[in-house]
Amino acid sequence: MATVIVVTSGKGGVGKTTTSASFATGLAQRGYRTAVIDFDVGLRNLDLIMGCERRVVYDFINVINNEANLNQALIRDKRVENLYILPASQTRDKEALTKEGVEKILNELKQSFDYIVCDSPAGIERGALMSLYFADEALVVTNPEVSSVRDSDRILGILASRSRRAEQGDEPVKEHLVLARYAPERADRGDMLGVDDVLEILGISLLGVIPESPTVLQSSNAGVPVILEEGSDAGAAYSDLVDRFLGKNLPHRFLVTQKKGFLKRLFGGN
């Protein structure tokens, strides 16, 4: 049976799409058939982050409205086998995203995929609610910053009350914290919430910490999910995150300040 995972946060710009792209790519790299769906109708961006923006012909809403079938709309990734992208519509409005329509597509995808990753839009409007409604598990992407943590808590409340699992009284959606844009040296200095602070406030289990890294912007510039940048710390952090999701017991890396050489300590700089 396929697992539906929503990548959500409430707040915008915290790294939902970056996480969706890398998480889905990582699952596919490990041999699981994976589909990643962009729920941000009207403001699609997953296609850009995945580098397939010029191959979009049909989209999610076309399939819901029976204007195309699923196989026509799914874009097969050129780098990683088993990975497919379902782009959002850029022109229609979010009202087209009906519960029945989304359920129909998810059921069809469940026939042939192991994992279905739903990239939620920011906010708590229809697109966000639809992306989490059918979820079995949730990756809650949070930055170590007050507004992001508060919004994540709000989303946790919504997962616990307005998902299908909540409405039907099933086992609750399994929640995982992804702490992104973490800067250990700033946390050490007391200028940034630490991993333990965020965990204490939100009270959910930690799946991964993604360090603040220039590679994230560079890879989005190039349309390559950052997990494919194997030499980078952010890429390695996502890779660990995927392994942990699949049950491996890996220690968290990138939580402590990197030791600097004598000259760097003397003259500053990173």
Next chain:
Amino acid sequence: MGIFDYFRSPPSKSAALAKERLQIIVAHERGNRRSSPDYLPVLKKELLEVVRKYVPIDQSQIKVHLDREGDCEVLELNITLPDEEQRLSQR
């Protein structure tokens, strides 16, 4: 941190402040979430309509409150009926 940083004023521990503020606001918002489910305002309105069929009361005379005692939730409904004289004068 370079050598020049040693001459700056010591850094404020703003993260501790952030944590404290978040703990307060998050606890407050979670409290709201638990004590008043979405349906309470509608329930109150509908109850008011039913009671009004028989007794003239207004919004302030009906109180609906949901309490939690351990695993058990208690829905408390309190309707203040008007005095006999008031009722007669309103007819």
